[in-house]
Amino acid sequence: MTEPVIHNPxxxxxxxxxxxxxxxxxxxxxDQFRTHKGALxxxxxxxxxxxxxxxxxLLWDIDxxxxxxxxxxxxxxxxxxxxxxxxxxxxxxRMIAGGRTSVSVGLMAMALSLVxxxxxxxxxxxxxxxxxxxxxxxxxxxxxxLLPLLLVIILxxxxxxxxxxxxxxxxxxxxxxxxxxxxxxxxxxxxRGDVLALKEREFVLAARSIGTPSRRMITRHILPNVMSxxxxxxxxxxANAIITESALxxxxxxxxxxxxxxxxxxxxxxxxxxxxxxxxxxPGLAISLTVLSVNYIGDGLRDALDPRIRGR
Amino acid sequence: xxxxxxxxxxxxxVAMTPVMAYADAHEGERGRDxxxxxxxxxxxxxxxxxxxxxxxxxxxxxLVLEPLGRYDQDGNLVPYLATEIxxxxxxxxxxxxxxxxxxxxxxIKWSDGSDFTSADVVFTAEYCMDPEGGCAQLxxxxxxxxxxxxxxxxxxxxxxxxxxxxYLPFMGGQSPILQAAQFADCKGARAPExxxxxxxxxxxxxxxxxxxRPNDVITMEANPNYREAGKPAFSRLVLKGGGDAAAAGxxxxxxxxxxxxxNLQLAPDVIEAMAAAGKGKPVSAFGTLVERLxxxxxDPSPDxxxxxxxTLKHPHPIxxxxxxxxxxxxxxxxxxxxxxxxxxxxxxxxxxxxxxENYASDNTECMPQDIERAKALLEEAGWTDTxxxxxxxxxxxxxxxxxxxxxxAVRQDFQALIKQWWQEIGVETELRAIDxxxxxxxxxxxxxxxQRFYADVEMYANNFDxxxxxxxxxxxxxxxxxxxxxxxxxxxINRFCDxxxxxxxxxxxxxxxxxxxxxxxxxxNDMVTKxxxxxxxxVDRGRVxxxxxxxxxxxxxxxxxxxxxxxxWYRIKE
Numbered sequence: 001m002t003e004p005v006i007h008n009p010x011x012x013x014x015x016x017x018x019x020x021x022x023x024x025x026x027x028x029x030x031d032q033f034r035t036h037k038g039a040l041x042x043x044x045x046x047x048x049x050x051x052x053x054x055x056x057x058l059l060w061d062i063d064x065x066x067x068x069x070x071x072x073x074x075x076x077x078x079x080x081x082x083x084x085x086x087x088x089x090x091x092x093x094r095m096i097a098g099g100r101t102s103v104s105v106g107l108m109a110m111a112l113s114l115v116x117x118x119x120x121x122x123x124x125x126x127x128x129x130x131x132x133x134x135x136x137x138x139x140x141x142x143x144x145x146l147l148p149l150l151l152v153i154i155l156x157x158x159x160x161x162x163x164x165x166x167x168x169x170x171x172x173x174x175x176x177x178x179x180x181x182x183x184x185x186x187x188x189x190x191x192r193g194d195v196l197a198l199k200e201r202e203f204v205l206a207a208r209s210i211g212t213p214s215r216r217m218i219t220r221h222i223l224p225n226v227m228s229x230x231x232x233x234x235x236x237x238x239a240n241a242i243i244t245e246s247a248l249x250x251x252x253x254x255x256x257x258x259x260x261x262x263x264x265x266x267x268x269x270x271x272x273x274x275x276x277x278x279x280x281x282x283p284g285l286a287i288s289l290t291v292l293s294v295n296y297i298g299d300g301l302r303d304a305l306d307p308r309i310r311g312r
Numbered sequence: 313x314x315x316x317x318x319x320x321x322x323x324x325x326v327a328m329t330p331v332m333a334y335a336d337a338h339e340g341e342r343g344r345d346x347x348x349x350x351x352x353x354x355x356x357x358x359x360x361x362x363x364x365x366x367x368x369x370x371x372x373x374x375l376v377l378e379p380l381g382r383y384d385q386d387g388n389l390v391p392y393l394a395t396e397i398x399x400x401x402x403x404x405x406x407x408x409x410x411x412x413x414x415x416x417x418x419x420i421k422w423s424d425g426s427d428f429t430s431a432d433v434v435f436t437a438e439y440c441m442d443p444e445g446g447c448a449q450l451x452x453x454x455x456x457x458x459x460x461x462x463x464x465x466x467x468x469x470x471x472x473x474x475x476x477x478x479y480l481p482f483m484g485g486q487s488p489i490l491q492a493a494q495f496a497d498c499k500g501a502r503a504p505e506x507x508x509x510x511x512x513x514x515x516x517x518x519x520x521x522x523x524x525r526p527n528d529v530i531t532m533e534a535n536p537n538y539r540e541a542g543k544p545a546f547s548r549l550v551l552k553g554g555g556d557a558a559a560a561g562x563x564x565x566x567x568x569x570x571x572x573x574x575n576l577q578l579a580p581d582v583i584e585a586m587a588a589a590g591k592g593k594p595v596s597a598f599g600t601l602v603e604r605l606x607x608x609x610x611d612p613s614p615d616x617x618x619x620x621x622x623t624l625k626h627p628h629p630i631x632x633x634x635x636x637x638x639x640x641x642x643x644x645x646x647x648x649x650x651x652x653x654x655x656x657x658x659x660x661x662x663x664x665x666x667x668x669e670n671y672a673s674d675n676t677e678c679m680p681q682d683i684e685r686a687k688a689l690l691e692e693a694g695w696t697d698t699x700x701x702x703x704x705x706x707x708x709x710x711x712x713x714x715x716x717x718x719x720x721a722v723r724q725d726f727q728a729l730i731k732q733w734w735q736e737i738g739v740e741t742e743l744r745a746i747d748x749x750x751x752x753x754x755x756x757x758x759x760x761x762x763q764r765f766y767a768d769v770e771m772y773a774n775n776f777d778x779x780x781x782x783x784x785x786x787x788x789x790x791x792x793x794x795x796x797x798x799x800x801x802x803x804x805i806n807r808f809c810d811x812x813x814x815x816x817x818x819x820x821x822x823x824x825x826x827x828x829x830x831x832x833x834x835x836x837n838d839m840v841t842k843x844x845x846x847x848x849x850x851v852d853r854g855r856v857x858x859x860x861x862x863x864x865x866x867x868x869x870x871x872x873x874x875x876x877x878x879x880x881w882y883r884i885k886e
Binding site for chain 1: 579721724727742743758759760
């Protein structure tokens with residue numbers, strides 16, 4: 001018996017009609033995300049930074065606060081690959097320790113402001129009755145002078161948190177909280193705007209016509225569609241949080257002065273810009289590359305999450 | 313390191329110039345050395361020091377206007393237009409300390425050729441004390457009842473009450489003598505309107521203004537009627553203003569365009585790098601500014617109700633013990649702090665009053681660093697590390713301190729270093745840096761001011777005006793403790809209360825003899841530093857200026873104008 005010959009000149013180019021596996025939505029998103037080179041590189045770098053700050057201290061076990069005054073102002077060497085600062089503290093160890101704080105402050109504050117901003121934005125956009133109230137509330141926060149507000153918050157709660165959680169954890173909670181609750185307003189406004197537009201779209205009308213309750217409407221139809229602006233403001237939020245934290249340290253309101261963060265390392269080394277430019281470069285590079293990588297991830301995610309772009 | 317040694321050598325050589333200056337006889341006719349160029353990075357805007365509080369204006373004017381007496385580089389009093397410094401011993405100051413009588417050197421002429429008399433001195437007092445005029449140096453005339461001319465060359469100043477330190481009016485660059493004839497129509501409210509007079513005052517000093525451009529360049533010529541023959545050595549002086557400290561330093565040290573640069577407030581390694589060019593040398597001199605640690609003798613714990621924190625109601629649980637304070641003090645390596653933070657502009661000290669010589673105690677008790685002795689002192693005080701975590705404890709309480717200061721790169725370095733040394737002796741330290749405008753702002757509502765002192769240890773620098781430390785030492789009395797009742801104002805930051813101290817202070821207020829005053833002041837200084845370690849001196853901060861290698865005779869002076877001896881400057885010939 002010979003096998004029946006199938007005359008199909010383009011067979012090789014056609015997808016074999018195999019029974020398709022059920023593809024989850026997240027797999028589609030990942031496939032689309034993979035095609036964005038920048039996003040992939042960004043993700044790679046971000047994972048690298050995360051690993052460096054989480055696993056780094058185990059591999060590089062010099063105490064970032066230890067002062068070896070004889071080794072001060074030394075350039076890169078085997079003992080100190082990034083050199084040492086003006087007091088002889090190891091810069092690599094300080095970069096790792098600083099990254100730990102900066103990245104966690106960035107992520108936590110971003111998450112907090114995102115949750116707050118999205119919550120207020122969606123509610124204000126979706127429920128007409130809440131709109132006026134919530135948006136005036138947002139305006140109120142926008143109009144508050146940030147710095148005096150921060151001063152007051154820190155003055156009021158610093159001692160209480162310090163005695164409850166210890167100086168470093170207490171300040172961490174305070175800073176994350178302070179940055180979170182003072183940077184959600186832009187997200188809220190953008191989200192509200194998008195929600196207002198989405199609400200009038202046909203698929204929302206259709207969903208409503210079959211009696212979808214508001215709760216499901218928001219989680220199922222609205223939120224996935226406002227994901228892209230949320231993602232963009234999230235990436236900006238991380239950058240903003242890292243920078244605000246360093247500004248606070250600059251005013252003496254942040255972490256104790258010997259507690260390294262990227263912002264503080266940058267600030268401390270500006271005095272030595274002429275003599276030891278590399279000291280500014282390390283934290284500067286770390287901050288900008290992290291922010292850039294997060295921005296790219298956000299960009300890729302936005303494309304991947306948008307069903308209209310996906311597959312093109 | 314070698315560069316540093318060389319710099320110190322240079323500084324030492326400069327410090328010795330006065331002796332040599334007289335020895336190698338830089339004499340000759342007036343104006344033989346041509347032009348000297350001086351740069352002040354803060355430009356001089358007026359030549360009348362009574363109308364400006366600015367240091368730069370006072371110093372610019374000191375080239376032209378002179379007082380009866382000046383302070384020298386050690387803070388000693390030197391007669392200028394007077395024959396001698398009046399004291400109780402020579403009868404110039406009355407026994408009851410209420411009058412001082414100055415004798416003027418005979419034969420002194422103003423630069424316009426007229427005679428200098430006691431009438432000019434009396435006029436100057438009237439000019440500044442005029443109730444309608446806003447005299448910037450009124451503090452110098454505080455408590456003055458009258459100034460009268462006894463004859464052409466004698467002036468008597470009478471005070472309202474006994475003044476143990478009567479050397480205020482007509483003493484130092486801040487209160488020179490104006491010519492009565494020139495300023496006769498410029499008294500009171502009219503003072504600022506006399507532009508011509510204020511820009512071109514007639515003086516007795518070594519130079520005369522020929523061209524005055526406010527906030528820019530002042531050109532001067534040698535005073536033809538200067539009282540000392542053969543001085544000044546320069547026929548012209550150009551006083552250039554403007555720019556910043558770095559530019560001024562470069563102009564003298566790197567390019568050699570100028571001969572003298574004033575007050576280089578720059579990081580030590582920046583000055584070192586400039587000096588390496590070899591055109592000039594930095595010189596430093598020390599005043600009374602001391603960077604110190606202040607120990608809180610009261611409990612700043614946040615658990616106490618508001619209004620009781622850091623008040624005399626609760627003594628400090630750790631720092632009330634003198635042995636702990638001593639241990640904290642001797643664990644510090646002050647020489648290293650100087651090297652890291654100030655270089656040539658600092659020197660290690662244990663004192664509250666580091667200068668002038670007459671008042672500076674020889675206390676070096678806190679040096680050198682002695683970690684072992686510090687540990688022994690803590691053991692003796694009952695602080696032991698019972699749980700092996702590296703931090704000492706006693707009765708379940710950890711030896712943990714909150715150490716605050718203002719935001720400043722050098723201070724943060726000091727904090728980190730001191731924290732490490734304290735860690736070595738088993739003391740845990742939490743650091744806090746507060747924005748300087750808040751920290752020194754004195755707002756009674758803010759918990760972060762240095763007066764409020766809601767911390768265990770704090771660090772800052774302070775100094776006193778002039779050469780007499782009485783008012784400065786008077787800060788450490790019980791009634792000057794900041795508290796809620798005084799709106800947290802007061803100078804006794806440590807909350808130091810000692811009746812013996814107050815008694816000695818009262819004695820200082822009754823003593824007129826300078827040597828005796830020196831002895832008491834030293835004893836008071838020792839009571840708060842060496843004996844109790846309530847104030848822990850760290851670094852005596854000085855001032856750095858620079859002059860070119862070819863300018864001789866410069867003696868940096870922090871007690872008077874930096875240009876106080878410009879008449880003695882000369883050009884070093886190669």
